[in-house]
Amino acid sequence: MSEIANAISVFFGWINSLGATVMLPIALFLIGIAFGLKPAQSFVNGLRVGIGFYGLNLMTGAIASTVGPLANALVERTGLALSIPDVGVAVHFPITFSLTAAAFMIPLGILVNVVMLLLKLTKTVDIDVWNFWPSMFSWACVQGLTGSAFYGFLAFVFTVAISLVLGDMQAKYIEKYYNMPGISFPHPFSSFFGLLAWPFMWLFDRIPGIKDWNADIDSLQKKIGPLGNSTVFGLVIGIGLSFLGGYDVIKALQTGVVVAAILLLLPEMLKVLMSGLFPISEAARKWLTQRFPGREFYIGLDCAVGVAQPSAVIVAVLLIPITLVMATILPGNKLLPLADLAYLGFWVAMPMAMFKNNIVKGVLFGAFAIGVSMLMATSIAPLVTRLAVEAGTTIPEGVSQISMLTVYPWAWVTTWFSSLFTGGIF
Numbered sequence: 001m002s003e004i005a006n007a008i009s010v011f012f013g014w015i016n017s018l019g020a021t022v023m024l025p026i027a028l029f030l031i032g033i034a035f036g037l038k039p040a041q042s043f044v045n046g047l048r049v050g051i052g053f054y055g056l057n058l059m060t061g062a063i064a065s066t067v068g069p070l071a072n073a074l075v076e077r078t079g080l081a082l083s084i085p086d087v088g089v090a091v092h093f094p095i096t097f098s099l100t101a102a103a104f105m106i107p108l109g110i111l112v113n114v115v116m117l118l119l120k121l122t123k124t125v126d127i128d129v130w131n132f133w134p135s136m137f138s139w140a141c142v143q144g145l146t147g148s149a150f151y152g153f154l155a156f157v158f159t160v161a162i163s164l165v166l167g168d169m170q171a172k173y174i175e176k177y178y179n180m181p182g183i184s185f186p187h188p189f190s191s192f193f194g195l196l197a198w199p200f201m202w203l204f205d206r207i208p209g210i211k212d213w214n215a216d217i218d219s220l221q222k223k224i225g226p227l228g229n230s231t232v233f234g235l236v237i238g239i240g241l242s243f244l245g246g247y248d249v250i251k252a253l254q255t256g257v258v259v260a261a262i263l264l265l266l267p268e269m270l271k272v273l274m275s276g277l278f279p280i281s282e283a284a285r286k287w288l289t290q291r292f293p294g295r296e297f298y299i300g301l302d303c304a305v306g307v308a309q310p311s312a313v314i315v316a317v318l319l320i321p322i323t324l325v326m327a328t329i330l331p332g333n334k335l336l337p338l339a340d341l342a343y344l345g346f347w348v349a350m351p352m353a354m355f356k357n358n359i360v361k362g363v364l365f366g367a368f369a370i371g372v373s374m375l376m377a378t379s380i381a382p383l384v385t386r387l388a389v390e391a392g393t394t395i396p397e398g399v400s401q402i403s404m405l406t407v408y409p410w411a412w413v414t415t416w417f418s419s420l421f422t423g424g425i426f
Helices: 002-018 020-034 039-078 089-097 100-118 129-146 149-177 188-204 217-228 230-244 249-291 310-329 339-343 359-390 409-422
Strands: 124-126 298-300
Touching: 020 039, 020 249, 039 230, 039 249, 039 310, 039 339, 089 100, 089 129, 089 339, 089 359, 100 124, 100 129, 100 149, 124 149, 129 149, 129 188, 129 359, 129 409, 149 188, 149 298, 149 409, 188 359, 188 409, 217 230, 217 310, 230 249, 230 310, 249 298, 249 310, 310 339, 310 359, 359 409
Parallel strands: 124 298
Antiparallel strands: none
16 A cells, blocks of 8 residues: 555656646646547647746746845845845745655645536636645645644645635636636635735725726826836836846846846737637637536636736836835834745736736735735744754754745635644744
8 A cells, every 4th residue: 555655656746846837738738638629739739838838937037036136135225124034935845845745735636626626616627736835835834733634634625625716706807807718826825815805906996096097007008108118117117126226227227128028028928828728728618518518617727827917017026115115114024025025926916807907906905915924924934934944944044933925825824723723823
């Protein structure tokens, strides 16, 4: 029995090592054939998705390599002194990999998805198995707090399930405002902040001045001409923040051009991805609706596709100085934002569609959402630090606790709920 379990572990470990740029084309190739596409057509479409996803990764990497140093320069210039450094989302990998159950993350996540589809509890077929990693962090935190693998498993199942359900509910916004029919984001991060965005939609629609302010990229371009163009806007923002960070003229101009290039190239990479995904997703939906009349289905993708929207990128860059200011004035916050400042687009990946790509609403909501994350990261820091040390992570010298700004919110929620019965960290 142990040999079978080990073989399964090795197999899914190998699958995980392929990465999304390889695994997604393979998965979509098989899905396309299963749902009636010709092998050649399925292969080409799957390959285009892989190429598009690789392009998105290149662009998000460019964001990290450009915005990351800029954010650090702003931190140094402002002289922030907070006791818990943000070491970045990567800290969760050794924590989750240290779990025995981590090797079975993919089959467990798929099983939850299939059961929910059979019970008609979700409409989403999640083809991006890396969406299950944040759910595994819920398992790690709850098990680390309670000492119970079973409670950790329940936290994992809850996180996968709630992400699928919220992905269904939010899919209509993705179709209408991101022009992605039949797509949902069943990602724990985007699903939580999409949920948090609903009351803000109601609130913004009742605030004079904001409710009628069309601040999407197209509207801004009509009002202020070339300056409203996303690439020009990116150039101006990049240069402006560079000067605030103490960059010289040459480096500021270089940064501005990179930000402008990212805003121009991201939509093109999305077009490549969607050109391959759309025929496969339509074939899958057609096949499923023929065999399950009256039911609607979505194809689940990573919310990184939403991060690639130009409006989300602009909001993410604008949120950098706002985040640093909030870190100093937010009562109860001890987190020093650092590594994850390059990934602020994930907070608004789903909400921007709900706000009709309105940049003003995105910034206002993003500031609130990041404030929530800083408080979550501060409160869960003792547990994250202990789990990271147990997993072999080296803590920076002179630091007693670490955390991450991108602390997965459903992991925090499930851990907080567990702490009510254990007298734990909260």
